[in-house]
Amino acid sequence: MKKSLLVIAIASIILVLIAKLVGGSGLVLTGLEKAWSTAVQSFLMLVVSFMVIGQLHVLLTKEKLDKWLGKYSGIKGILISALAGGFFPGGPYIYYPFARTLADKGMPFYILIAFLFGKNIYDFSRIPMEASLVDPKVALIRLLITLLIPIISGLLAKRLFEHRSVEDDLAREGE
Amino acid sequence: MLLTTAIFSGIALVLFFINKKENGKQVEGLKIGARQLWQTLPLILGAFILAGMIEVLIPVEFVKNWLSTEAGLKGIFLGTFGGMLLAMGPYAAFPIIASVLASGAGLGTVVSLITGWALLGLSKAPFESTFFGLKFFLYKSILSIPFCLAAGLAAHTLDLLLN
Known part of the structure; x- marks a missing residue:
């Protein structure tokens, strides 16, 4: 985590400097105001979602997860995971920590990929917004066309990275 | 956001009682959650700052004008990368996408724009690389x-067939 924090801090400083050069202090302040507003709006949700993460941590033992994966591995696991992603509420500051908890518990890489692509592509709570703000026909066509993306991504990840784990990746990156 | 918070509160409560009944570790779960939040909070706050700066640095008008009359294969390509640059939530991104559609962009451009925003949107990058590493973020992108x-190509073909 320390390395991630360092990377985030350096990237933030660089972007703040760019914003200062491009638009002066005003643009920097606008960016910081946006960040502050998101932080304030999402604080309660963050607290509650980490309560869920903590409860899941003690509930999902390795044995339970192995049993579940034995039952729902392969294509069945990909389908369920992609749909679970689609129904999972909240923004990236909620579902990434949640997915990381599952990864730490030993959830296979391809199931995580299906979950994340399912969340990004389906996000069922976003569809009414897409239909009303963009266009209902476009939203329907977009959903139908992209319907298979989370499944294909899960299958591709299973084929290409069957034995990969997020923990190994992070260890290699020095986390 | 209120609805999501209410849903999570309900789930937390249900899980609390399941843990109480199954293993008696509900308080330990609360402590783990609090500890994880405490450990992750600096990262999340850093990611908020990064996302905020990305959002103000990307010239939305430029993306909008750039895509508004694009159609065909070029539109699909530009739509994908335009979607990546729309580093914002759905409430801000969808009206921009709607204006691109209203300006005459092709269906393929709009579908690749929405898909690019959903899969590649830069606002997710700080969170993705924080929780899964830079390599994961690059591979996924x-x-x-x-x-x-x-x-985009499928939508463009459909558009040609329908019209």
């Missing part, structure tokens, strides 16, 4: 590009 192009 590279894997996503052909999907956005294929979605």
Whole structure:
């Protein structure tokens, strides 16, 4: 985590400097105001979602997860995971920590990929917004066309990275 | 956001009672959650700052004007990368996408724009790389590009068949 924090801090400083050069202090302040507003709006949700993460941590033992994966591995696991992603509420500051908890518990890489692509592509709570703000026909066509993306991504990840784990990746990156 | 918070509160409560009944570790769960939040909070706050700066640095008008009359294969390609640059939530991104559609962009452009925003949107990058590493973020982004192009191409073909 320390390395991630360092990377985030350096990237933030660089972007703040760019914003200062491009638009002066005003643009920097606008960016910081946006960040502050998101932080304030999402604080309660963050607290509650980490309560869920903590409860899941003690509930999902390795044995339970192995049993579940034995039952729902392969294509069945990909389908369920992609749909679970689609129904999972909240923004990236909620579902990434949640997915990381599952990864730490030993959830296979391809199931995580299906979950994340399912969340990004389906996000069922976003569809009414897409239909009303963009266009209902476009939203329907977009959903139908992209319907298979989370499944294909899960299958591709299973084929290409069957034995990969997020923990190994992070260890290699020095986390 | 209130609804999501209410849903999570309900789930937390249900899980609390399941843990109380199954293993008696509900308080330990609360402590783990609090500890994880405490450990992750600096990262999340840093990611908020990064996302905020990305959002103000990307010239939305430029993306809008750039895509508004694009159609065909060029539109699909530009739509995918335009979607990546729309580093914002759905409430801000969808009206921009709607104006691109209203300006005369093709269906393929709009579908690749939405798919690019959903899969590649830069606002997710700080969170993705924080929780899964930079390599994961790069792999996922590279894997996503052909999907956005294929979605745009399928929509463009459909558009040609329908009109």
